[in-house]
Amino acid sequence: MTSLSVIGVPGLPEIAAGADLAGLICAAAPDLRDGDILVVTSKIVSKAEGRVVRGDRERAIDDEAVRVVARRGPTRIVETRHGLVLAAAGVDSSNTAPGTVVLLPEDPDGSARRLRKAVGQRLGVSVGVVVTDTMGRPWRVGQTDTAIGAAGLAPLRDHRGQPDTFGNTLEVTLAAVADEIAAAGDLVKGKTTQVPVAIVRGLAELVTGADGPGAAALIRPAAEDMFRLGAADVLAERRTVRDFTAEPVDAAAVRRAIAAALTAPAPHHSEPWRFAVVESERARTALLDDMLAAWTADLRGDGFTEEQIARRVRRGDVLRRAPLVIVPCLVAEAAHPYPDQRRSAAERTMFVVAIGAAVQNLLVALAVEGLGSCWVSSTLFCPQAAAGALGLPPGWEPMGAVGVGHAATPPRPRPERELERFMLTL
Numbered sequence: 001m002t003s004l005s006v007i008g009v010p011g012l013p014e015i016a017a018g019a020d021l022a023g024l025i026c027a028a029a030p031d032l033r034d035g036d037i038l039v040v041t042s043k044i045v046s047k048a049e050g051r052v053v054r055g056d057r058e059r060a061i062d063d064e065a066v067r068v069v070a071r072r073g074p075t076r077i078v079e080t081r082h083g084l085v086l087a088a089a090g091v092d093s094s095n096t097a098p099g100t101v102v103l104l105p106e107d108p109d110g111s112a113r114r115l116r117k118a119v120g121q122r123l124g125v126s127v128g129v130v131v132t133d134t135m136g137r138p139w140r141v142g143q144t145d146t147a148i149g150a151a152g153l154a155p156l157r158d159h160r161g162q163p164d165t166f167g168n169t170l171e172v173t174l175a176a177v178a179d180e181i182a183a184a185g186d187l188v189k190g191k192t193t194q195v196p197v198a199i200v201r202g203l204a205e206l207v208t209g210a211d212g213p214g215a216a217a218l219i220r221p222a223a224e225d226m227f228r229l230g231a232a233d234v235l236a237e238r239r240t241v242r243d244f245t246a247e248p249v250d251a252a253a254v255r256r257a258i259a260a261a262l263t264a265p266a267p268h269h270s271e272p273w274r275f276a277v278v279e280s281e282r283a284r285t286a287l288l289d290d291m292l293a294a295w296t297a298d299l300r301g302d303g304f305t306e307e308q309i310a311r312r313v314r315r316g317d318v319l320r321r322a323p324l325v326i327v328p329c330l331v332a333e334a335a336h337p338y339p340d341q342r343r344s345a346a347e348r349t350m351f352v353v354a355i356g357a358a359v360q361n362l363l364v365a366l367a368v369e370g371l372g373s374c375w376v377s378s379t380l381f382c383p384q385a386a387a388g389a390l391g392l393p394p395g396w397e398p399m400g401a402v403g404v405g406h407a408a409t410p411p412r413p414r415p416e417r418e419l420e421r422f423m424l425t426l
C-alpha cells in the first residue's frame with residue numbers, strides 16, 4: 001500500500017525582503033529527508049524576493065497582466081507573463097501591510113530551483129520543491145492550491161499508452177502531480193495560521209535528481225487550449241487575414257460559423273441572410289475570372305492604361321490565395337414597399353446593415369474556430385457578373401466575398417483607438 005504524509009511546518013517568522021528563506025525553512029524543518037517534497041506558498045517566496053509593492057492593486061494587476069481573459073464587474077481573470085491564467089494576476093493584498101500588495105514571484109520555477117539547491121546544500125538532502133498559489137477553477141466552486149513553480153520533481157505523470165484494469169489503453173491521462181501535491185499541501189498549510197510551508201512525504205518516486213521542466217510544463221500551449229478565448233477576447237480575435245497557409249478549411253467549422261451568422265438581428269423578423277460556399281475550384285475560378293473581366297472593363301472605362309489596370313487588379317488576388325471563398329448574399333424580399341424614395345432608401349439600408357451584422361457574426365465565429373478571414377468588396381461592384389458566375393438563385397444579392405483559411409502570419413497590432421473620439425454621450 002502506498003501511503004503519504006502531509007506535514008505542516010509551523011514556526012516560520014514573518015518573511016521580509018532579502019530573507020534567507022531556505023535557511024528559515026531548514027531551521028523550521030530540520031528533519032527534512034531525501035525524497036521529501038517541500039510545498040511552499042508563493043507569498044513567502046515573493047516577500048523574500050522583494051515582490052511587495054506599495055500602491056494600487058488595480059495598477060499592479062495592469063502591470064502583471066498580458067491579457068484579460070474574462071471580466072465581470074471589478075473581477076478580472078488575466079493571463080500573466082508566466083502564462084498563468086488566474087484572478088487578479090495573483091496580485092494579493094492579504095497578509096501584507098496595509099497599502100502594499102504582493103506580486104507573484106518573477107520566475108517561480110527559478111525560485112523553486114534556488115530553494116531546492118540551498119536546502120540541499122544546507123541539509124545534504126535531495127528534495128523536490130513546489131511553489132504554490134491559490135486559484136479558482138472554471139466550472140468549479142472554490143479555490144485550490146496549484147503549482148506555479150517546481151524543481152526536482154516530475155510535474156506530470158504520464159499514464160498515456162498504459163492499459164487500465166480492463167486492458168483498455170489510456171489515451172489522455174496525464175496526471176498533474178505537481179498540482180495535486182500543491183493542493184495536498186494546502187490541506188495542512190493555513191492562510192491565517194502562519195503555516196506557509198508543508199512537507200509531502202511518501203512520493204519519493206516523483207523526486208528527480210535534475211531540476212526538471214518545472215511548473216511551466218503544466219501550462220497548456222495556446223494551440224491546444226480549447227478555451228483560449230475568454231469572453232473579452234472573442235471580438236478582438238477577428239482580424240482581416242490576407243495571407244493563408246495551404247491547410248484546408250474544416251467544412252464543419254464553416255457550417256458552425258454560418259449557423260452563428262444566422263443569429264444576427266434582422267428587420268421585420270425576417271431572415272435576409274444567405275451564404276454561397278464556393279468549395280469547388282471550378283466555381284471559384286468562374287467567379288474570380290468573371291469578376292476580373294468586369295473590373296477590368298470598369299477600369300478601361302475609367303481610362304486607365306493596361307499597366308495601371310494590371311497593377312490594380314492584382315489586389316483582388318486575396319480570393320485566389322484563400323483556401324475557401326464564401327459569398328454572403330442579401331435577400332431583401334421582406335423589405336416593405338414605400339411610395340417615396342426616402343423611405344425606400346431607408347428600408348434598403350436596414351437590410352444592408354443587417355447583412356453586415358450577419359457577416360460580422362460569421363467572421364467572429366470563424367476566428368473562434370481558429371480560421372482567418374478577409375471580407376472584400378469585390379462582388380458588390382459587379383453583382384450581375386458574380387451572381388451569373390455562381391448561378392445564384394433569383395433575389396440573392398452578393399455582398400462582397402469572404403476569403404477563409406488559416407492565417408500564414410500573425411496580424412499586426414490593432415491601432416490604438418481613443419474611445420472618446422468615437423462616442424457622443426448626451
Ligand SMILES: Cc1cc2nc3c(=O)[nH]c(=O)nc-3n(C[C@H](O)[C@H](O)[C@H](O)COP(=O)(O)O)c2cc1C
Pocket residue numbers: 238239240241242318374375376377378400
Ligand atoms: C464591407 C467591407 C469591404 C472590404 N473590402 C476590402 C477589400 O476589398 N480588400 C481588402 O483587402 N480588405 C477589405 N476590407 C477589410 C478592411 O480593409 C479591414 O477590415 C480593415 O483594414 C481593418 O482591419 P481588421 O479587419 O483586421 O480590423 C473590407 C471590409 C469591409 C467591412
